[in-house]
Amino acid sequence: MADQIAAMGYIVLAPDLLSGKAPDGGGTSAFKNSDAARTALYALDPDQITKGLQATMAYGKQIDAANAKVAVIGFCWGGSQTFRFVSNEDQLAAAFVCYGTGPKNEEAYKTIKTPVYGFYGGNDNRVNATIEKSQKAMEGLNKVYIPVIYEGAGHGFFRAGEADDASEANKKARKEGLERLEKLLSTL
Numbered sequence: 001m002a003d004q005i006a007a008m009g010y011i012v013l014a015p016d017l018l019s020g021k022a023p024d025g026g027g028t029s030a031f032k033n034s035d036a037a038r039t040a041l042y043a044l045d046p047d048q049i050t051k052g053l054q055a056t057m058a059y060g061k062q063i064d065a066a067n068a069k070v071a072v073i074g075f076c077w078g079g080s081q082t083f084r085f086v087s088n089e090d091q092l093a094a095a096f097v098c099y100g101t102g103p104k105n106e107e108a109y110k111t112i113k114t115p116v117y118g119f120y121g122g123n124d125n126r127v128n129a130t131i132e133k134s135q136k137a138m139e140g141l142n143k144v145y146i147p148v149i150y151e152g153a154g155h156g157f158f159r160a161g162e163a164d165d166a167s168e169a170n171k172k173a174r175k176e177g178l179e180r181l182e183k184l185l186s187t188l
Contacts, residue, residue, distance in 0.1 A: 001075070001158060008182050011066055015056040017041065017049060041077065049081055050088045057091065069093040069188050073181075074100055076156065083134070086114040093188045096181060099127050099155050102134030102145075109137040117184055118147030119177050122169070124155040150176060 002014040021040050022030035031037035057070050071094040074082035079100020086095045087108035098119040103109060116138070120128055131147050138145035150157060152169030160166055161174025 001073075004178070005073070005181070005185075008185065010185060011060060011063055013056050013060050015052055017044060017052050046084065050085060053081075053085050054089060057089070071096065071185065071188060074098065075158065076100060083116060084108065086116060087111045090114070094184065096184070098158060098177075099124055101127055101130040102137070106137060109134075109141055109143065112138070112141075112143050115144035116146075117180075118145065119158070119180070120147055120149045121153035121155050121157045121173060122149050122151040123153060127155060148177075148180065 002012045006012040016027040018031070018037060018040055019027040021027070021044075022037075024030050028037045028041075031040065053072065057072075060066055060070055061068050070092055072082050072085055072092055073096035074080070074085075075098040077100070079097040080102075081100070082095050083097050083100055083102045086092060087103055088111070090111075090113040092114040095114050095116045096119065097116055099121060118131065118134075120131065122128075128149065131149075135145055135147065150169070150173030152167070153173030154160060154167075154170060157170040157173040158177060161170035161172075163170075166174075
C-alpha cells in the first residue's frame with residue numbers, strides 16, 4: 001500500500017515499529033514467522049508506538065520535497081493505532097483508519113483535532129460493531145469522523161481486493177476505497 005500511495009504522487013514513510021525488537025535486534029522481517037512478529041507488535045507499549053510515529057512524522061517534515069502536511073494511515077491493528085495516534089498528536093492534516101477500531105477510552109476522543117476518515121468492510125462485524133461508539137463520541141464533541149462501509153467487503157479488503165481470486169465485493173471496495181483515499185489526499 002505504501003508503494004501504491006506513493007504512486008499517487010505522495011511521499012510515503014512506512015515505519016517498522018518492530019525495529020530493534022526481533023531476537024537478533026532486527027525488525028519485522030527478522031522474526032521467525034508472521035505470528036511471532038504479530039505477537040511482538042501487539043506487545044508494544046502504546047507510548048513507544050506514539051514516539052515512533054512522532055519521530056517518523058518529524059523526519060517526513062524535513063524531507064525537502066515535502067509540504068509539511070502529514071497524514072497517517074493504518075490497516076487493521078495499524079488502523080486502531082492510527083485512531084489512537086490522533087488522540088496523542090495534533091499536528092496531522094488527516095487520519096485514515098482502515099478496518100481499525102476507535103479508542104476504548106472515551107477521554108481520548110476529547111483530544112482529537114484531526115479529521116478521521118474510516119474505511120470498513122461490510123462483512124467485518126467485529127470492527128464494525130465499534131463504529132457507532134466512535135461516531136457518537138466524535139459527533140458529540142463536534143469532531144470530524146466520516147466512516148464509509150463498503151458493502152460485502154471483508155476485513156483487509158485493500159489487500160484482499162487485489163488478489164487474482166478476490167471476491168467482487170473486495171475488488172469493488174478496494175477500487176472505491178483507493179479512489180476515495182486519493183480524493184481525500186488531494187484536498188490536504
